[in-house]
Amino acid sequence: MRMRVLVTGGAGYIGSVVTEELVKDGHEAVVYDSLYKGHRAAVVSGAKLIEGDLMDVERMRAALSENRIEAVIHMAADSLVGESVEKPAKYYRNNTVAGLRLLDAMIAEGVLRLVFSSTAAVYGEPEKQPIEESDTTNPTNPYGETKLAFERALGWYERAYTLRYASLRYFNAAGATKLCGEWHDPETHLIPIVLQAAAGRRAHVEVYGDDYLTRDGTCVRDYIHVVDLARAHILALGILDKGSRIYNLGCGGEGYSVNEVIETARAVTSRDIQIRMGARRAGDPAVLIASSDRIKSELGWQPAMQDLKVIIESAWHWMQGHPDGYKE
Numbered sequence: 048m049r050m051r052v053l054v055t056g057g058a059g060y061i062g063s064v065v066t067e068e069l070v071k072d073g074h075e076a077v078v079y080d081s082l083y084k085g086h087r088a089a090v091v092s093g094a095k096l097i098e099g100d101l102m103d104v105e106r107m108r109a110a111l112s113e114n115r116i117e118a119v120i121h122m123a124a125d126s127l128v129g130e131s132v133e134k135p136a137k138y139y140r141n142n143t144v145a146g147l148r149l150l151d152a153m154i155a156e157g158v159l160r161l162v163f164s165s166t167a168a169v170y171g172e173p174e175k176q177p178i179e180e181s182d183t184t185n186p187t188n189p190y191g192e193t194k195l196a197f198e199r200a201l202g203w204y205e206r207a208y209t210l211r212y213a214s215l216r217y218f219n220a221a222g223a224t225k226l227c228g229e230w231h232d233p234e235t236h237l238i239p240i241v242l243q244a245a246a247g248r249r250a251h252v253e254v255y256g257d258d259y260l261t262r263d264g265t266c267v268r269d270y271i272h273v274v275d276l277a278r279a280h281i282l283a284l285g286i287l288d289k290g291s292r293i294y295n296l297g298c299g300g301e302g303y304s305v306n307e308v309i310e311t312a313r314a315v316t317s318r319d320i321q322i323r324m325g326a327r328r329a330g331d332p333a334v335l336i337a338s339s340d341r342i343k344s345e346l347g348w349q350p351a352m353q354d355l356k357v358i359i360e361s362a363w364h365w366m367q368g369h370p371d372g373y374k375e
C-alpha cells in the first residue's frame with residue numbers, strides 16, 4: 048500500500064536513507080526538518096522538504112493537512128550520550144517535549160500512525176545478551192531516558208487517542224547508500240571516525256578502553272546497515288493498523304569489537320589506521336547485542352548486509368564520493 052508519509056529528521060543520516068527507501072517504493076515522502084543538524088543536500092530528489100521546528104505545532108499541523116499525511120516517521124532528535132549528560136535540558140526539550148508537540152499536531156489533524164526512532168540506550172546496562180524487548184529498561188543517561196519517556200507516552204496516547212505506533216530500538220546504525228551517508232560535525236561515531244583516519248583526515252583513532260570483559264578487551268557493538276534499518280521502518284508502516292509494537296533492530300550474532308572494526312576498516316581501505324589507547328568513555332556498556340527475533344518472526348524482516356566488511360565498504364565508498372560530506 049502506498050502512503051503519504053511525513054519524516055521528521057529526514058535530512059539527517061538515518062532519516063535521509065529512510066526517505067530514499069520510501070521514494071524508491073513509490074510512497075510520497077515529505078521531510079520535516081529544522082536543518083539545525085540535517086543537510087538540505089541529504090534530502091533525495093522526489094521528496095519534498097519543509098523547513099520547520101517540531102515545537103511549531105501550527106506549522107506541523109499545516110504540513111500534515113496540506114500534504115494529506117497518513118503516517119509519520121519520527122526521527123528528529125538529539126542522539127549523543129555524552130552531550131545528554133552535560134545538557135539534559137536540551138534532550139528533554141528536543142526528544143521528549145518536542146515529540147509531544149508532534150503528537151499534539153498529529154492528534155489535532157487525525158493522523159494516528161507513527162513509527163518512532165528509539166534506541167538500545169533505553170536498556171541501560173543490560174542484564175543479559177542478546178537483549179530482548181521484554182528486558183528491563185533502565186537508562187543510564189538522559190538520551191536513553193528521554194527516548195524512553197516518549198516511548199512510554201506513546202503507550203498512554205494509544206489507549207486514549209487510538210494512536211498506533213511502532214517503536215524501533217536501534218542498535219548501531221552504520222554504512223551508506225550511494226546517495227546518503229553519515230556526516231556529523233563533530234563526528235563521534237566509531238566507523239566514520241575510523242574511515243576519517245583511513246582517509247588522512249585525522250591523525251589517529253582513540254580507542255575508548257581495552258580493559259572490558261570482552262574477547263579482546265574493547266567494547267562490542269551490534270552494527271546494522273542503515274538500509275536494513277530503513278527497510279524495517281517501511282515494514283513497520285504496513286502493520287500499524289494491526290496494533291502497536293516495540294522492536295529491537297540489530298543483526299545479533301557476536302557483534303564486533305572496536306578492534307575488529309578497525310581491523311576490518313584496514314582491510315577494506317588498504318590504508319594505515321593509527322590508534323591510540325584512551326580511557327573508557329563514560330556510560331559505555333561493554334557489550335550491546337540485539338535479539339531481533341521479534342521483528343524477524345512478526346514482520347519477516349531480515350538484514351541483507353550483516354557482514355561488517357560490506358557495511359564498512361559502503362561507508363567508505365560514500366566518503367570517497369563525498370570528501371566534504373554535504374558541504375552546501
Ligand code: UDP
Pocket residue numbers: 128219235236237238240252253254255256266267268305328331
Ligand atoms: N569508540 C571508540 N573511539 C571513538 C568512538 C567510539 O573507541 O572515537 C567506541 C565506543 O566506546 C563504543 C563503540 O566504539 O564502544 C561504538 O561507539 P559509537 O559512538 O559509534 O556508538 P554507540 O555504541 O555509543 O552508540
